[in-house]
Amino acid sequence: MSEATAGISNESESSVDLKVRRKPEEITRRGFFTAGNLLGTITGIAAVSLASLGQSKRAYAQRPPGALLEKKFISRCIKCGQCIRACPYDSIIMAEPGSGVAPGTPYIVSRKVPCYMCPDIPCVVACPSGALDRQLTDINESSMGLAVLTDRETCIALKGFRCEVCYNVCPLMGKALKLEYWVNTRTAKHAIFEPVVHSDACTGCGKCEHACILDKPAIKVLNIATAKGELGKHYRIGWERERL
Numbered sequence: 001m002s003e004a005t006a007g008i009s010n011e012s013e014s015s016v017d018l019k020v021r022r023k024p025e026e027i028t029r030r031g032f033f034t035a036g037n038l039l040g041t042i043t044g045i046a047a048v049s050l051a052s053l054g055q056s057k058r059a060y061a062q063r064p065p066g067a068l069l070e071k072k073f074i075s076r077c078i079k080c081g082q083c084i085r086a087c088p089y090d091s092i093i094m095a096e097p098g099s100g101v102a103p104g105t106p107y108i109v110s111r112k113v114p115c116y117m118c119p120d121i122p123c124v125v126a127c128p129s130g131a132l133d134r135q136l137t138d139i140n141e142s143s144m145g146l147a148v149l150t151d152r153e154t155c156i157a158l159k160g161f162r163c164e165v166c167y168n169v170c171p172l173m174g175k176a177l178k179l180e181y182w183v184n185t186r187t188a189k190h191a192i193f194e195p196v197v198h199s200d201a202c203t204g205c206g207k208c209e210h211a212c213i214l215d216k217p218a219i220k221v222l223n224i225a226t227a228k229g230e231l232g233k234h235y236r237i238g239w240e241r242e243r244l
C-alpha cells in the first residue's frame with residue numbers, strides 16, 4: 001500500500017516499497033524546538049511561527065493513489081498535472097498558493113470529490129515522474145489515508161438512528177467499513193449500528209467522508225500516522241498470540 005503523508009517521511013531512496021510507505025512519520029516536538037533555539041532571535045522565532053501557521057492550514061494533504069511519502073512525493077512530483085487530467089472524476093485538484101499544500105502539487109479533497117478507485121488507476125499510469133508509484137497495480141491496495149469516525153458524539157448512528165450512509169458507499173464495505181451493533185442503553189430495546197473502520201483494508205478513498213449526511217462529516221480521512229496508535233512492545237495480547 002502506498003501512503004501519502006503530510007510533512008515528513010523517514011524513507012530512504014531505495015525504501016519506497018509498500019511496507020515502508022506505511023511507516024509513521026517522524027516529526028517530533030523536540031525537533032521543532034531544537035530548530036527554534038538555533039534561530040535565537042525574536043525575529044527568527046516569529047518567522048518560524050508564521051511558517052508553521054502556513055503549514056498548519058492543511059495539516060494533511062490527501063494525495064492521489066500510489067503517492068510516495070510526502071517528502072519524497074514533493075521532490076519527485078514535477079507538477080505537470082497529468083494525473084489531474086487523467087482522472088475521469090475530477091477527484092484530483094492542483095494546489096494553489098495559500099491552500100496550505102505545496103503549490104502545483106495534486107491532492108484530493110474528499111468532502112468535495114473523493115477518489116472513486118478506478119480499477120485501472122489512470123492517475124498512476126499517467127504520472128511520468130514516479131511520484132505516483134506504478135508498483136501500485138491494485139487500487140484496493142492503495143493507501144491515501146485512513147478513515148476515522150472523528151465525531152462519535154455527532155454521528156447520528158451513535159445516537160440510535162439508522163444511517164449507515166458511509167457504510168453503504170464504502171467500496172470495500174464489510175472489510176474497510178463494518179457495522180458493529182450493540183444495545184442502545186437509552187431505550188434498552190433497540191440496537192445501535194456503529195460504523196467501524198478497519199485500517200488493514202481502508203484505502204482512504206474518502207467516499208465515506210464525502211457521503212456523510214451531516215453538515216460537517218463525522219467521519220474523515222486522516223493521515224495514517226495521525227490516525228493510528230501504537231501498542232508498545234511491553235503489551236502482550238494473549239488471545240491474539242493463541243491464534244497464531
Ligand code: SF4
Pocket residue numbers: 064065086087088089090091092114115116117118121122123124139
Ligand atoms: S483512481 Fe481514478 S478516481 Fe481515484 S484519483 Fe485516480 S483517476 Fe481519480
Ligand code: SF4
Pocket residue numbers: 146147169170171172173176177197201202203204205206207208209221
Ligand atoms: S475511506 Fe471510507 S469509504 Fe473509503 S475504503 Fe475507507 S472506510 Fe471505505
Ligand code: SF4
Pocket residue numbers: 149154155156157158163164165166167195211212213214217218219
Ligand atoms: S454517514 Fe455520517 S452520520 Fe451517518 S453513520 Fe456515517 S458518519 Fe455517522
